[in-house]
Amino acid sequence: MNDLTTQVHGIYIDAPAEKVWAALTSSEYSNRYGYGGDIEMDLVPGGAFRHLTTDVMKKMGMGDVAVTGTVVEADPPNKLVLDWSAVWHDEPPSRLTYEIVEGPSGLTRVTLTHELPQSPQTAKDVAGNGDAENGGGGWPWDLSSLKTLLETGKPMTTAGA
Amino acid sequence: MCVTDHDLVFKALADGTRRLMLDALHEQGGQSLGALEEIVAGHTDMSRFGVSKHLKVLEAADLVIVRKQGRQKLHYLNPVPIRVLYDRWIDKYTEPQVRALTVLKQKAENHHE
Numbered sequence: 001m002n003d004l005t006t007q008v009h010g011i012y013i014d015a016p017a018e019k020v021w022a023a024l025t026s027s028e029y030s031n032r033y034g035y036g037g038d039i040e041m042d043l044v045p046g047g048a049f050r051h052l053t054t055d056v057m058k059k060m061g062m063g064d065v066a067v068t069g070t071v072v073e074a075d076p077p078n079k080l081v082l083d084w085s086a087v088w089h090d091e092p093p094s095r096l097t098y099e100i101v102e103g104p105s106g107l108t109r110v111t112l113t114h115e116l117p118q119s120p121q122t123a124k125d126v127a128g129n130g131d132a133e134n135g136g137g138g139w140p141w142d143l144s145s146l147k148t149l150l151e152t153g154k155p156m157t158t159a160g161a
Numbered sequence: 162m163c164v165t166d167h168d169l170v171f172k173a174l175a176d177g178t179r180r181l182m183l184d185a186l187h188e189q190g191g192q193s194l195g196a197l198e199e200i201v202a203g204h205t206d207m208s209r210f211g212v213s214k215h216l217k218v219l220e221a222a223d224l225v226i227v228r229k230q231g232r233q234k235l236h237y238l239n240p241v242p243i244r245v246l247y248d249r250w251i252d253k254y255t256e257p258q259v260r261a262l263t264v265l266k267q268k269a270e271n272h273h274e
Contacts, residue, residue, distance in 0.1 A: 002187060002188055003188065003189045003190050003191075004190075005190075006190055006191055006237070007190070007237075008190070008226045008228065008237035008238075008239060009239060009240070009241050010223060010226050010239045010241060011241045011242075011245070012223070111226070127240075128240070128244070137244075139241075140240045140241045140243070140244035140245075141244055141248070143241050143244075144241065144244045144245045144247075144248045145248070147245065148248070148249075156248060157252065158248075158252075
């Protein structure tokens, strides 16, 4: 049995930290990488967070919202902490932390830590199973597509709404 | 270092001991150097220095991320560089075939409706 209760995902992106922050927190970018869908986020501690579903997800039978959550900490553009719940599983919220550090060369380091001690089904999904064409990409694929979008200006082939 | 350099990832993966260490971290995240040494010692005759050197290679390739917890350094597998490598490099060769199959699948499914 693989241990997925604490997942650490890191990536270097050739873009300013502010741009990475915008991509993580606004619908301006969120439809062009990962699973797509609008983001609603009140960037204050206790603020509400919703990641809305795309048309494709709705056709698969999902409602209007894919992920709900609460902002725990928002320190633009360096740190974002969320209590995060996947709507498709009935499990307790998990803790998602983004650390965003722009280096002197202009490369930005993004480290995502997802702590899911009590959400095994969610943990399995977000870890990714490699089958990105069928929605199984998880965080590694999500971050890979974020990198492609910010570095090339174009969505990755398999990603986006 | 720059992660767009796939050479580091390929080099890091081109060693049995390092793959063993990645497998161990895949099985159980957040392990100390000592714990990894024990796992490696179960398979090969390697010094503490050797294990630590292999960890450095894995860290340089960004396949392992170190987190400090108190006085301990814990090691986590970072699967993202392998995904990036797949999306950037391998996808280049498989994409036309995948596309063709997707189109074929859509046609077949539409035919049923």
